[in-house]
Amino acid sequence: MGIGISLAPLARAVARRGGIGTISSAGLAAIVSKRLGRKVNDREAAAIEVAEAKQGGGCIAINIMVALHQAFTDSILGALDGGVDAIILGAGLPTNLPEELATSEVALIPIVSSVKALRIIQRRWLERLQRPPDAVILEGPLAGGHLGFSPQDVDKEEFRLEKLFGPVKEFAQKNGDYPVIVAGGIYYHDDIVRWVNEFGADGVQMGTRFAATYESGASPAFKQAILECKKEDIIVANKPGSPCGLPFRIIKTSPGYQLALTRTRPPKCNRGLVLRKDEAGKFTVCSAKDSHNSFCICNVLLSAHGFTDKEEPIFTIGGRGHLVDRILSVDELMDELIGLNGLPAGG
Numbered sequence: 001m002g003i004g005i006s007l008a009p010l011a012r013a014v015a016r017r018g019g020i021g022t023i024s025s026a027g028l029a030a031i032v033s034k035r036l037g038r039k040v041n042d043r044e045a046a047a048i049e050v051a052e053a054k055q056g057g058g059c060i061a062i063n064i065m066v067a068l069h070q071a072f073t074d075s076i077l078g079a080l081d082g083g084v085d086a087i088i089l090g091a092g093l094p095t096n097l098p099e100e101l102a103t104s105e106v107a108l109i110p111i112v113s114s115v116k117a118l119r120i121i122q123r124r125w126l127e128r129l130q131r132p133p134d135a136v137i138l139e140g141p142l143a144g145g146h147l148g149f150s151p152q153d154v155d156k157e158e159f160r161l162e163k164l165f166g167p168v169k170e171f172a173q174k175n176g177d178y179p180v181i182v183a184g185g186i187y188y189h190d191d192i193v194r195w196v197n198e199f200g201a202d203g204v205q206m207g208t209r210f211a212a213t214y215e216s217g218a219s220p221a222f223k224q225a226i227l228e229c230k231k232e233d234i235i236v237a238n239k240p241g242s243p244c245g246l247p248f249r250i251i252k253t254s255p256g257y258q259l260a261l262t263r264t265r266p267p268k269c270n271r272g273l274v275l276r277k278d279e280a281g282k283f284t285v286c287s288a289k290d291s292h293n294s295f296c297i298c299n300v301l302l303s304a305h306g307f308t309d310k311e312e313p314i315f316t317i318g319g320r321g322h323l324v325d326r327i328l329s330v331d332e333l334m335d336e337l338i339g340l341n342g343l344p345a346g347g
């Protein structure tokens with residue numbers, strides 16, 4: 001979870017308990033530079049964070065978003081330098097990957113929201129790298145962060161995770177028989193059991209519940225906002241929305257969103273980390289002057305991590321985030337998820 005929500009402390013704690021601890025590469029160079037008090041580039045930052053997470057043992061992944069165009073290749077190479085076990089690629093179609101990955105043993109895992117996207121990715125990876133995905137993450141419309149659906153489709157019955165799963169599982173089985181991991185709205189032990197036993201998923205990816213742990217890099221205000229938010233506070237922001245042109249699920253009371261609704265000035269954007277989709281659907285490098293319908297995704301998220309006060313924070317959250325009622329340690333959460341601590345199994 002970016003920016004700065006899943007760093008080495010969270011990933012290490014998850015990996016230590018047998019999960020795949022996933023670091024986010026978003027904004028990592030700025031975060032690691034600040035922490036070390038010296039400037040590091042994208043490649044060094046990924047290598048340092050991965051190596052630090054790996055020290056606790058277990059399996060460490062890094063999530064690298066295609067939309068982070070500038071840092072994309074260097075983040076991949078840095079993660080390899082750091083000894084990462086898996087690279088998870090989302091927020092766009094990861095079709096242009098460095099050739100180093102053709103011979104690397106690292107697991108390559110795309111995030112998709114449709115079988116169509118998986119088909120395209122698999123064809124390109126076979127052509128370019130001579131390897132299919134090692135697993136795929138199918139992210140449904142209840143996920144936090146950017147969503148791979150048009151704003152009109154997010155709430156449609158046909159795009160529910162349960163509906164998307166069958167075709168993706170069938171494709172994966174017939175084209176390399178690799179695992180399908182589901183994400184979006186999975187909160188409790190019972191959810192996991194249902195997905196694995198009833199539907200045949202091979203694993204789950206969870207975001208919001210881990211954002212609300214002591215080990216997560218979310219600011220205290222972010223964690224408090226998760227605890228306080230009600231169902232009706234969780235919305236999909238579009239206009240104003242993320243400059244990436246994808247719907248973005250947030251807590252509507254986030255100070256940065258409230259400001260964006262009434263703002264008369266352009267967003268304070270000084271980073272240009274992401275690609276922005278213009279009115280004609282063309283991708284250009286994001287900059288403040290043409291971002292009238294958006295907030296500065298980098299600064300509002302860096303603010304939610306407590307890194308900057310250049311913009312007010314916006315808190316991203318999954319569609320069932322209102323169910324989170326306490327901050328836990330990763331150990332307590334993992335106990336609950338594997339059904340150890342006898343707490344209510346969920347709703």
Ligand SMILES: Cc1cc2nc3c(=O)[nH]c(=O)nc-3n(C[C@H](O)[C@H](O)[C@H](O)COP(=O)(O)O)c2cc1C
Pocket residue numbers: 001002003005024026063065090091111139142143144145146183184185186205206207208209211316317318319320
């Ligand atoms: C705070 C937060 C930050 C996230 N950041 C990213 C990200 O940087 N890249 C990404 O691919 N997904 C991101 N996501 C999506 C999660 O990785 C995950 O797939 C999703 O939230 C699962 O749904 P859940 O929150 O209902 O468990 C984020 C989610 C949250 C809640």
